[in-house]
Amino acid sequence: MSAGLDNLKHIVVLMMENRSFDHMLGSLKQKYPKINGLTGNESNPDTNGAIVKVQQKAQFQSQLDPDPDHHFPGVDLQIFGGASPGPGRVANMQGFVKDYFSQTKDVNRSHNIMYYFDSQKDLPVLSTLATEYAVFNGWFSSIPGPTICNRAFAHYGTSFGQVGMDIFYILDTSIASIYERMIQAGHTAKIYYYDQPSSTMEIVNLLKNQPQIFGTLDQFVSDCAGNTLPEYSFIEPCYNDHPGADGGQILASDQHPDHNVREGERFIANVYNAIRTNPTLWQNTVLLVVYDEHGGIYDHVVPPACTPDGKTASADATGTGEPFAFDRLGIRVPAVLVSPWIPRGTVVPGTEDPANAQIFEHASIPATVTNFFLKGDAKRTAREQQAKTFLGLLTDQMRQDDDCVVFNNLQ
C-alpha cells in the first residue's frame, strides 16, 4: 500500500453533465502527446456526404441548441454510423453529425457537434487539473445512453436494467446505494446538491428515507473548512438557472448544453479550492472530477466491451429493435483525479495502449469506495465487482504545497 493510500481519509466525486472527452480535453494532445485526444484529422460525414473534420471552434454557450441527442437510439447511431443493429456491424464513431442533423434540420449547424475547445485557453480549470494531476484516457460512461441510467452506475454500480430516464430505483432494492452501504457499516457518506431549487438528480427517493445523506454545497464548503467532511462525498452541480435567495442570479454550473461551460469551470474551481485550501484535508483527500455521459458530442474512441451486470434491456426499451445486455460501455467522458500524492502529468492509458489499458466507467466509483472503506463487503453486481478502481494512482511521494496550484475565482 502506498503512503498516499495510507493517508487517505476522504474520497470526493464531482460529476458534471454531458460533455465528451475530445470536446473538452481533446486539444491537449497537441502539447501532451500521451493524452488520447484529437489530431485534427478526425471526421464524420454529414447528410450530404461531405466530410466534416473536427474543429477547434467550441463556444461556451449557444452552439449546442437544440440539446444534442444522447438517448439510446441516437447514441447507437453515433457509434455505429447508422448501420442496422445486428451481428457483424462495426463501431466507427461516424454518426454524430448525421444524428445532430436529425435535430437541427440544418446541415451547417449539424457540424457543431464536431467542435472542440482550445482546452488550455478556454478551460483553464479542467485542463490544469488534467495536466497537473491525472487524466484518464479511458474513462467511459457506463451506458450508451442518457443521464439518469449513467448516474445510477455511480450510485449503485448498476442501472437495474434501465437504459433511459425512467424511474427505476423505487422498484428494485436488491442493491443498496453506496451511501446506504457506507452508513449501514458505520461509515460516513453524503450527497451535496447545490441548493434546493437545483436539488439532487436521480436518487430523490432517498431524500425522504435517508435525509441525513444529503447536504448542500454551502455545507460542503463548511465541512471542508471545519474538518467535518464525510469519508465519501458526491457533489452535484447546479442544474438550472434560477433566482438566488437574495434575489441574485444563480447560473446552472453543470455544463449540460446549453448551459454556460465557463460557469462549470468556476464551480469545479470552487470545489477544488474548498479542499485545497485546508492543508489537513488536502493531504488526505482525493477528488475525482468526471462527466456522466458525452451528451451527444463527438468523441473518436470506440467504447469497449465490459462485464455484463446480469440485466437485459428489451428491444422496446432500447428503441433500436435489438435488446441490450449491458455488455459494452458508453462514449468516453473527461475524468481527472486530483491529489498531492499524484505526480504531475499522469496520463492513465486507455484503449490506445492495449497492453497497458486501464478502462474505467462509473461503476468504478462505488467499486473504489466499497473496496477502500468497506473492504469489498457489500452485495454488488458482477459489473461493479469487475470494475477497475482508481486509488492505485496514489504514490508514496507527496508533492510540496507550492507545487500544487490554486484557483483565483475572482477574475
Next chain:
Amino acid sequence: MPPKVIAVPKTDPAAYNPNRPAGTLLQAQALHMREALIRHLHEMTTLLNIDMKSLKSEADVSAYVHKATALLHTHAGKPAKK
C-alpha cells in the same frame, strides 16, 4: 514560494436565462420528484396538484423542485451532520 495561482474568468452575465425551455433531464427530475412525493408524502396534495404540463421553463422547474425538496429533505437548512 507560494503555489501557482490560475485565474478563472467570470461567466458572461448574459448567460443567465431562467426562461430557457427545460430539457428532458430537468423534466425527468421534476417527474422523479413527483414520484417520490406520491410514494412518501400522500398528504402533500397541494404540491401534487400542480399540473406538470405547466412546467415549461427552467424557472418553472426550479420553483417546483425547490418546494419538493423542502418537503422531502427535512434536514435542509440545518447544520451538516457527518
